[in-house]
Amino acid sequence: MGGSIGVNSRVGEGSTFFFELPAVHRDDLCDISSTSPEIQGTASRVLVVEDDPDVARLLAKILQQDGYHTDIAYSGAQAIAMVEQVAYDAITLDLRLPDRNGISIIRQLRTHSSTTHIPIVVVAGNVHEGQLALNGGFNAIDWLQKPIDQQTLLECIHRATGGSGNKPLVLHIEDDEDTRRIISLLGQEVATFHAASTKQQARQKLEQNTYDVVILDIGLPDGSGWDLLPLIKQQSRIPQIIVLSGHELTSEQASQVDQALLKAPTSVQELIAMLNTVNQGERE
Structure with a gap:
């Protein structure tokens, strides 16, 4: 994460453990949201469905840096509308959205032939609750508990898309x-x-x-x-x-x-x- 961790210690006095992490400023997180169905190049395209703007932009930035095209949907309605316009290679999905539950989105996507096979990576703080709700009823779903680990996220997307963006x-x-x-x-x-x-x-x-x-x-x-x-x-x-x-x-x-x-x-x-x-x- 670009930070550091260390310890200062004195015999007989004690030890101080510390870590430092770089701040991420809003100006560094560009708005990547788009509803355009036009795809440039051959890189896989991922839809990030997340109502928290900071989290959504962070997920999109991680994926972009790994070579993926990314779009953002901040609500369930927006996500469904975008999926109808663009053939996405994978979707990251939060389960708690302002207008509907993510589980209902999964069920809707899995009932249509055009979207039934889109890999979905659930990125949520209540992963266990979502797993119980689906009870293993659908395939091509991966689960990632918040707070996210960047490498684990990329591994999930790599599995979903069968590759790693534009990078080998x-x-x-x-x-x-x-x-x-x-x-x-x-x-x-x-x-x-x-x-x-x-x-x-x-x-x-x-x-x-x-x-x-x-x-x-x-x-x-x-x-x-x-x-x-x-x-x-x-x-x-x-x-x-x-x-x-x-x-x-x-x-x-x-x-x-x-x-x-x-x-x-x-x-x-x-x-x-x-x-x-x-x-x-x-x-x-």
Whole structure:
């Protein structure tokens, strides 16, 4: 979130823990609301249904920064009118709106053939209440409790739309948290990252998402990263496979992947350059 956390401590006197977060000014949150059915480019389009203007603009800004086109509806009536005009790839929906309950909107959308399959991500403070009301009656619905976590929101939208806006979606399979964090920080402008620290976590991610790139470490806590290659190559769209290893690969191993890099500062920069190339290719 662009902030910091720390502690000041003196032996025998005590400790002070603190965190700092940057302020978000209203001027920084542009009004992204639109009822125009015209869509520019090929990026997925998401409708944000939220009556709180600050929350709505924050959600839209997060999605826009990840490459999505976004529109905002501040009421149930406005949301239904916009869905009738635009073929949305996904909807984020608050359950408490000024004119109607979000559950009734879900039921209405699911009763029409043109909207029955639109993925819906419920973003609400009363998620459990909504789940009980629907009782699992409809498919293609994800649930996100307020206050929102940015990464979780993006993961829900990625699942809903089968992609990640205009940015390539990268699965980084690596048990070293520092390595994952450095690469994701340096590459956040050109790609969206999902993390897996074990083979089991990687399998779950690969079953849930379609990735453009997989960064693979060989030595994982529960076995060899090589065991994941068959599953990776069974994807409906085979991703680029980049091995980031602590030792050189044999020629036979290198032939099974697209790129092989040694773990080093220069390799990280080379890796980011590769992801940028993928990003440019997606836009073209």
